[in-house]
Amino acid sequence: MNDIQIIQQKIHEIREQRVILDHDLAELYQVTTGNLNKAVKRNIRRFPSDFMFQLTRDEFDSLKQNLIFQFGSSRWGGTRKLPYAFTEQGVAMLSGILNSSIAIDMNIAIMRAFVAIRRMASSLPPTKTVSDLAQLRQDFEDLKLDIEDILANQNDINEDTRTQLELINQSLAALQTTHRPPRRPIIGFSIPKDNK
Secondary structure: OOHHHHHHHOEEEEOOEEEEEHHHHHHHHOOOHHHHHHHHHHOHHHOOOOOEEEOOHHHHHHHHHOOOOOOOEEOOEEEOOOOEEEEHHHHHHHOOOOOOHHHHHHHHHHHHHHHHHHHHHHHOOOOOOHHHHHHHHHHHHHHHHHHHHHHHHHHOOOHHHHHHHHHHHHHHHHHHHHOOOOOOOOOOOOOOHHHO
C-alpha cells in the first residue's frame, strides 16, 4: 500500500470538511504532536478557523467510538488536550512552517491524497442503493483492517533483524573481553620487590 492510501485513511470528515488530525500529521511528519502544535501556535495567524479548528468534546468522543484513538483524554494517559483538525488549506499552510525534507515530501503526498479523495467522491454516482452502500461499508472495513495489519507489520522488527542485532552485540562483547591493551611500562622510579 502506498503513502497516498495510508494518508487517505487518516482523512476524516468533521463539520462537513475533510480534515487530518494533529496527531496523525505529527506521525506522518515524524515529529511529536506537541512540537507540531507549538510550530502552529508560533504562526497562528496563518491558521484561521477554516484552516484549523479544535475538536469539541462531542466530536472527540464520536471519533473515539470509531476506534481512531486508543485512549481518551485524561491526565493519566492518552491525549491531554482536545486535538486540532487541519483542513486541506491548513495542511498546505503547514508546508510554510515545517521545512524538513520529510515534511515537504509528506506534504506533497497529503495534497495528492486530498485530490484523490475529491476525484473519488466526484466519480461516485449520485444515487446508491442500500446494498451498494452496505458493500461499500464492508469494503471500507476490510481495507481498514488490511491497513492496520500493514502498519503493525511495519512497526515490528522481523526475526532476522533481531538475530543479526543479537549477533552483533555478542561479537562486540567478545571483542571487549578478549582484546585488552598491553600493559604499559611504569614510568618513573620504582623500587624492586626483592629490595623491600
